[in-house]
Amino acid sequence: MKRLLISLALAAAIPAFAQEPIKIGLVTALSGQSARAGEAITRGLQVAIDEINAKGGLLNGRKLELLRRDDESIPAKGVIAARELYFKEKVAVLIGGLDSPVALAIVPIANENKMVFMDPWAAGTPITKNGAKDNYVFRVSAVDELVDKAMLQYAQKVYKAQKPGMILVNNPWGESNEKGLTAALNERKMKPAGIEKFEGNDVDVVPQLSRLKSAGTDVLFLVGNVGPSSQVVKSLDRMGWMPPIVSHWGPAGGRFTELAGPSAKNVHFVQTYSFFGNQSPVGQKVLKALMAKYPDIKGAGDVTPAVGVANAYDAMMLSALAIQNAGSTEGKKVRDGYYKIGKYEGLIKTYNKPFTPQNHDALTENDYVWAQFIDNQILPVGMHK
């Protein structure tokens, strides 16, 4: 009788174990200046997770469950949250890194403990190119050095740039892009008209811009978050000089038109996706799901910042394929599962072997789209007549 009871208890426990959810961790800024972007990442992940769960989950019916933690854009808080999600919650994949410094702080934890870290936003080049022998960090987002190449390509193609000048925020992000832009120019045997830095809190950038103007700058390369970028645009307005401005994606992070005024529309910046215009079947499906789940989304204009939603959606779908390929949630197997992904029709593009041991970035410079602010909406360049 006792044996029978034990057997019955075990039999009952087996399906319960099979139904145990696969935990997906998210570490991002959910409060403060970047809260909107953190919410966009959450929504992209949640829509993907709902879709996967509706199809029966992964690994013989295990549903996915999202666990979120707020890093407040502070690396130390990101590290604490990452440790908790990896070691206590045993997440199969940790997604996160809205800010490059936070992502860079999490990278060594992932690599040392052989646990997967997927970055859907932060663009710092060394996040995926981190020099680790055994690399567990993947990304579905823009990469600084590729953005820099794309900025030059765009400036030459659209504005026939001969002597671009750089106006860069004086911090590690600006520095990283100075290297990237200089390398991109060197590749094409070009030299910048000038390289100028400005502080995030500078009121007046006219002296720096005057130097660039005197040096014959024909296109401005701008790198800075939304506040500092708006100071550059306002200073240009005061000078009465408005050269074409090709920018990294900083302006997309906030109320750029409110801060920079009517000239905000002159800044063309890089994005990875836009929900405006003709959508692929995947685009239509995701937009429909977003509108059904979130009452504040009435149309494409309400999906903001769109890159957060799109990158996170594809990052989750590719991670699900990796788990399925691995047949397990164990770190090393999941990591190798990413390398086995073949063709996948995603939101941003159709991926074809997106990851290899040598390449942990799914997007290239050919996947970027160029956008501008028209009033408070980010539209692809040329859409607004």
Add this chain to the structure above:
Amino acid sequence: MIGSALVSGLGLGSMYGLIALGFYVTYAVSSTVNFAQGSSMMLGAVFAYTFAVKFGWHFVPAAAMSLVLCALYGLLVEIVAVRPFARRGSNAWLMATVALGIVADNTVLFTFGREPRGFVLPWASEGLMVLGIHVSKMQLAIPAFGLGLAALLHWFARGTKYGKAMLAVVQNADAARLMGINVPLAIMAAYAVSTAFAGAAGIMIAPLFNVHSDMGTLFGLKAFAVAILGGLTSAWGVMLAGLLFGIVESLITAFLGSSYTQILTFTLVIVALAIMPNGLFGRAELKKV
């Protein structure tokens, strides 16, 4: 390039001067200052934004109400962070004013939010051509307002009996009291005027900048350097030092590049003070022991 650098320098320098005048006013009356003048400047901008943009008031009443609230904040600074320490001969007001500034910054961060907001005044950003240089109306208004205020302050301190009464307080508070001067009131008034000046600077800079909780930090620091450079005992001196600081800063950036701006500007301040310890326009004080 020189022309536009000069215009930029004059605008920024006037801001530094205006905030530094606040240091002068309280120092002249009580030999104490509010080290967190940057926070007072930030409050001026945040109040004006709230009234003008959120509540939809006309700019003039919004600015006036902001200045009144800044003056009230000045009274709070004096009562909470200066008087209890100065009365006992302690210099702890140095730290107390900094602490109160941090409290103000964080209260605004919590209530106003972390996201910078734009304070757009279309007439302020309208451009004009002056001697072939493109300048905005606000860039011309700021130095005019700053110099006008310095002139008014100079006249008030030297030409009116109230001004003389305030200056008497610092020379000998006991004697001033015996002569019927309300010393605590004079000091409170000085603090109210001081923070109102910083608030005025905040309101004027807001359309050129963005409104956020830490917008005043760097300004406050530079304004203090300007106050020391000017000499703290002369309203004109402080204002002129502000203009000089702003112009030098802009010219260094324009001719040598922004990498050198802070290094050279602050090196020049140290050199100037080493040669003239009482500041460019200050007078040596006589201290009876």
